[in-house]
Amino acid sequence: xxxxxxxxxxxxxxxxxxxxxxxxxxxxxxxxxxxxxxxxxxxxxxxxxxxxxxxxxxxxxxxxxxxxxxxxxxxxxxxxxxxxxxxxxxxxxxxxxxxxxxxxxxxxxxxxxxxxxxxxxxxxxxxxxxxxxxxxxxxxxxxxxxxxxxxxxxxxxxxxxxxxxxxxxxxxxxxxxxxxxxxxxxxxxxxxxxxxxxxxxxxxxxxxxxxxxxxxxxxxxxxxxxxxxxxxxxxxxxxxxxxxxx
Numbered sequence: 155x156x157x158x159x160x161x162x163x164x165x166x167x168x169x170x171x172x173x174x175x176x177x178x179x180x181x182x183x184x185x186x187x188x189x190x191x192x193x194x195x196x197x198x199x200x201x202x203x204x205x206x207x208x209x210x211x212x213x214x215x216x217x218x219x220x221x222x223x224x225x226x227x228x229x230x231x232x233x234x235x236x237x238x239x240x241x242x243x244x245x246x247x248x249x250x251x252x253x254x255x256x257x258x259x260x261x262x263x264x265x266x267x268x269x270x271x272x273x274x275x276x277x278x279x280x281x282x283x284x285x286x287x288x289x290x291x292x293x294x295x296x297x298x299x300x301x302x303x304x305x306x307x308x309x310x311x312x313x314x315x316x317x318x319x320x321x322x323x324x325x326x327x328x329x330x331x332x333x334x335x336x337x338x339x340x341x342x343x344x345x346x347x348x349x350x351x352x353x354x355x356x357x358x359x360x361x362x363x364x365x366x367x368x369x370x371x372x373x374x375x376x377x378x379x380x381x382x383x384x385x386x387x388x389x390x391x392x393x394x395x396x397x398x399x400x
Contacts (some may be wrong), residue, residue, distance in 0.1 A: 157185030168252035180375035191223035225280035248378030251335040277321035332367035349397035369398035
């Protein structure tokens, strides 16, 4: 039986991360071919071994590929997207942006310009660079879906998280603008705004009762896949909140 994303071409940034790897595996399970930018092929192979790289078909068709890329470097992103485009005859159907990071509590009076720029680069510019380059290909094909990961901190004031909050607000604005500028094309851009995600790093500070309320990475992956199905093409929510029991 065909999957929900059969024969689709996707890029998942941050695909070796705690959230991204679940999205990659879900996409492959649903029939998509996925490209994952990684800082090194060694780190990529550490996450995706051969048992995950291949589907169950008779010919063991490889479904997950990687090229080395620095998501915060404009030229590196251009090279990555061009490599995928050449490989797939100028076609990319989906872009899922999950690259990002959060900082500890830093008050405004203690926030250095370097720290602010660091989180703008990691959370916003990585998303901007990939979205801009992939969008050009989607426009040629009059089809594409871009989904980026936002944060609750982008929707409400969070003390000590200004740089993180601003960078994620910019991501939401970017997705909204892409949708508005391409409303006459079959292109949509949306933001998933999760609550606290149940990852190994977050579990280090969360209690057992707190963790039970957090959003599972697999839940986010399932929501993204369902949202990308053709029968959701008429759904135009720009922000999809996935808070769990938070």
